Amino acid sequence: MLYFDHSASTPPYEEVIETMVQVMRKHYANPSSLHAGGLEAAGLIGRSRALIADQLGTTKGSWLFTSGGTESNNLAIKGVAKQYRSRGNHIITTGIEHASIHEAMKQLESEGYRVTYLPVSSSGHVNVEDVRAALTKETILVSIMHVNNEIGTIQPIEEIGQLLKDYPKTLFHVDAVQSLGKIPLDPDSWGIDLVSGSAHKLRGPRGVGFLYVREGVKLTPLSSGGSHELGFRSGTENVPAIVASAKALRMSVEGSLQRNIRMKQLSQQLRTFIESKPELKLNGTEPLASHIIHFSYPGMKPEVIVHMLEQNGIIASTKSACSSKENKPSRVLLALGASEMHAAGGIRISLGDEHEDRHIEELSLALTRIIGQLKPLERGSNY
CATH class of the missing domain: 3.40.640.10 (Type I PLP-dependent aspartate aminotransferase-like (Major domain))
Structure with missing residues (x-):
């Protein structure tokens, strides 16, 4: 995993x-x-x-x-x-x-x-x-x-x-x-x-x-x-x-300087991928901490995406762990002016010391597969 x-x-x-x-x-x-x-x-x-x-x-x-x-x-x-x-x-x-x-x-x-x-x-x-x-x-x-x-x-x-x-x-x-x-x-x-x-x-x-x-x-x-x-x-x-x-x-x-350099590269790699997918919307703009990347798939329940990621061998979350079990739009995204649909579909990716380029590539491939599976369900879906 x-x-x-x-x-x-x-x-x-x-x-x-x-x-x-x-x-x-x-x-x-x-x-x-x-x-x-x-x-x-x-x-x-x-x-x-x-x-x-x-x-x-x-x-x-x-x-x-x-x-x-x-x-x-x-x-x-x-x-x-x-x-x-x-x-x-x-x-x-x-x-x-x-x-x-x-x-x-x-x-x-x-x-x-x-x-x-x-x-x-x-x-x-x-x-x-x-x-x-x-x-x-x-x-x-x-x-x-x-x-x-x-x-x-x-x-x-x-x-x-x-x-x-x-x-x-x-x-x-x-x-x-x-x-x-x-x-x-x-x-x-x-x-x-x-x-x-x-x-x-x-x-x-x-x-x-x-x-x-x-x-x-x-x-x-x-x-x-x-x-x-x-x-x-x-x-x-x-x-x-x-x-x-x-x-x-x-x-x-002691390891923060090198970690930040590496995570900035990984974060940019993932952000570039997300920006290439019209179904996904990045949340927040610079200045940003390099270890957190947050995006939404408007119209799709985030817990569905989280479970599908897990089926692909990837662990991610929807929002703060303290609030992730609440079945309501993100208070943070609503504060940014996002629609309820946008605010209800957030996914948080947070990086650690063990991550490398190949891990971002695996995550990107998994998201591509998931988008392909969910795309037909966008219109009129209960998701």
Whole structure:
């Protein structure tokens, strides 16, 4: 099987698996314990925290460990909203955020917060001037993703961060789950206060998330029960997974330059093929992350295409894995102005380290066969 679903989850590095097993065997003590075993475990967490800061060049804050990107996003957004309610109750985000942010915003709205959902262009990008226009004296948080998890568009995070430096009472959160360890991100220089990431998106283990919190930023914890993770998150830390996640991030960062060069070539190869097929429509335009290619076959149910790809030995997805089982048009594509038919037929291809030219060729041949099979069903079909 060819696996083209790296944006949903990635196969862990063999070295990461080995590290996790070794730490699990040797360092099983509770890192909050005061005996030698506990202190050794706590030391491993501290070194992992420092390693991530070093790899990502952050010196003005700390990295927390959570259970994943969803918890990191929720802790950042709800933690800020509740902590700084006295400053105001207005939050700015976009209409194309991941479900963990979109639903968190909806929950905050039900609690009396006012949320502005910025529009995006037909290319899938937010306008910096729209951010400026939405800011008010009551704005306590701006939360905008770096790379869209569905169509791969890169948002102007650096420019937004520079804008917000003139608004010191407004915090800036970036969901970097699809970009951390893959494309450049400089939280300190770009004026970002909070950054979310996820280990299993960069060939680490599931169950570990990252959250960068700039020095001086306070968060109201989502859970009670202890002073773990610098007081922001209660719960005994998963030491083996944390150490393995830090290693995965280091390996991802160190290989990112060559990976991006190769993936850009593969991505362009696939995009050229899709553009040659009138039945298929590419979604999103540059700037785009090279590891995500999203297209639609308007009028065809995406799950049908996914199953047909699997029959051809290829694994792909429809949209975000968290939303793929929802039988409704893509919220992201609708935000781009796509018709319901177009928005209902999206397929996401996401690349990984193992992919080569021949794999793109195999995928292209499979799509050609599938189009040939589906073409007669286009008109008047229930698909």
